[in-house]
Amino acid sequence: MTSIINELLNIDRAYQDTNLVKSSGDVYTVEFELPGFSKKDLKITVSDQILTVKAEKGDRKKPPCRVSLNNLVSLKDISSKMSDGLLTITMPKKEIKKTLDIKVD
Numbered sequence: 001m002t003s004i005i006n007e008l009l010n011i012d013r014a015y016q017d018t019n020l021v022k023s024s025g026d027v028y029t030v031e032f033e034l035p036g037f038s039k040k041d042l043k044i045t046v047s048d049q050i051l052t053v054k055a056e057k058g059d060r061k062k063p064p065c066r067v068s069l070n071n072l073v074s075l076k077d078i079s080s081k082m083s084d085g086l087l088t089i090t091m092p093k094k095e096i097k098k099t100l101d102i103k104v105d
Contacts, residue, residue, distance in 0.1 A: 014054070028073060028091045034062065035085035042087065044080055051078070072096075 021030045034055050036041070041057040049069045055062040069075070073091040082091045 006046055023093075026093050028093060030067065030089045030091070032065065032087040032089075033085060034082075034087050036060070037062075037082075037085065037087075039082040042080075042082065044089070046078065051089070051091075053089070 021031075025085075032053060032055075037055045037057055041055055043052075043054040043056075045052050046069070049071060051067040051069055052064050053067075054064045069091070072094055074094050077092045078089065080087060
């Protein structure tokens, strides 16, 4: 299931083996192991449906991870938490109508 979610969210291949991605109910959760970093060392942005995580502490830097959200999440409700070197990003799933009725004129 994790590999399917990785493909749906299009997570950088370099990070797919090290991140724990979960789909539970109405949210996706992505976890990044970042030992030695604190929340002040992180920068998380979303631009054009791409979530980017950067970790930098002095001269120590992790390559940025980019996650293509593919219009699957509600951008305004993304949240994150850093605890004991583990960054957890929670992204509520966007409600997608499975059926669309089209009016004929």
